[in-house]
Amino acid sequence: MKRVPLITENHRNVALLRLASDNPLNPLTDDLVDALGDALGRIDADDAVHATVITGSDKAFAAGADIAAMSVLNYADAFQSDYVGRNWDCIRAHRKPLVAAVQGYALGGGCELAMMCDIVICADDATFGQPEVKLGIVPGAGGTQRLPRAVGKSLAMQMCLTGVSISAQQALASGLVSGVVACERLVAEALDIAGSIARHSLPVLMAIKEAVGRSFESSLGDGLLFERRLFHSGFALHDQKEGMAAFLQKRAPEFLNK
Structure with missing residues (x-):
């Protein structure tokens, strides 16, 4: 082998x-x-x-x-x-x-x-x-x-x-x-x-990597729009709700990667 x-x-x-x-x-x-x-x-x-x-x-x-x-x-x-x-x-x-x-x-x-x-x-x-x-x-x-x-x-x-x-x-x-x-x-x-x-939410990590990568491939205006759309879409995640709740409650978040 x-x-x-x-x-x-x-x-x-x-x-x-x-x-x-x-x-x-x-x-x-x-x-x-x-x-x-x-x-x-x-x-x-x-x-x-x-x-x-x-x-x-x-x-x-x-x-x-x-x-x-x-x-x-x-x-x-x-x-x-x-x-x-x-x-x-x-x-x-x-x-x-x-x-x-x-x-x-x-x-x-x-x-x-x-x-x-x-x-x-x-x-x-x-x-x-x-x-x-x-x-x-x-x-x-x-x-x-x-x-x-x-x-x-x-x-x-x-x-x-x-x-x-x-x-x-x-x-x-x-x-x-x-x-x-x-x-x-x-x-x-x-x-x-x-x-x-x-330790952070996997879909958020992947989105951040994609957004930073896009900054090298597009104009600033297009990149900012792409980033904002990812930011907006993040509000559909369970982990966004958990992350913000944990911050307000002064505890560590428990992300479910969804």
């Missing part, structure tokens, strides 16, 4: 997905991305899981795509198979909150995978980069699109055009990550963040 290059753990309402290739650099092979997509599909269908942490090895979150596999492709192969899009799009389509916990290298596809998550925290040894230019190719999973939105045009251009990486502290200063912690605290911190998310 083929080994699945992904380790899954359950922590109450939080799933922990650990990229676990035989190679500690976690190259993002089709097998690994397929396994990640399958796991996220199961999580989307599991009402008991409200948030997910994705992490890698001590050496690398993921140090890029599968260069050996890419090196033999021609245009027809890449286009007809929708290489990268075929199995990466299911990560983008995941509807529940994703927290990336990055230690070591997050390069190329690894940096792009981290940026597909909703919150990124990293260890103090983390390195982020888009070195595809050194391979004679353009980033293919969001490096030229998500990175400018995260860090601004100038730094994104510098990273993509030179292939030079940035440190954890540079990633924090530029807004690529929301926090930097010691290596030994990384996963625990990510689980704490995911746990603080997961």
Whole structure:
């Protein structure tokens, strides 16, 4: 039986997905991305899981795509198979909150995978980069699109055009990550963040993720209207009634996720 290059753990309402290739650099092979997509599909269908942490090895979150596999492709192969899009799009389509916990290298596809998550925290040894230019190719999973939105045009251009990486502290200063912690605290911190998310109403969490995502896809006016309609629709939820009643009664809410 083929080994699945992904380790899954359950922590109450939080799933922990650990990229676990035989190679500690976690190259993002089709097998690994397929396994990640399958796991996220199961999580989307599991009402008991409200948030997910994705992490890698001590050496690398993921140090890029599968260069050996890419090196033999021609245009027809890449286009007809929708290489990268075929199995990466299911990560983008995941509807529940994703927290990336990055230690070591997050390069190329690894940096792009981290940026597909909703919150990124990293260890103090983390390195982020888009070195595809050194391979004679353009980033293919969001490096030229998500990175400018995260860090601004100038730094994104510098990273993509030179292939030079940035440190954890540079990633924090530029807004690529929301926090930097010691290596030994990384996963625990990510689980704490995911746990603080997961205690809330699942349909509300999903709506918030959708609304923030929409802010990158629309004008401000369209985004504000979308947000307001979600706000209005929230008054149909049991959890809205419970949340507001609990606030007025000065007690903890008991959400039923409906």
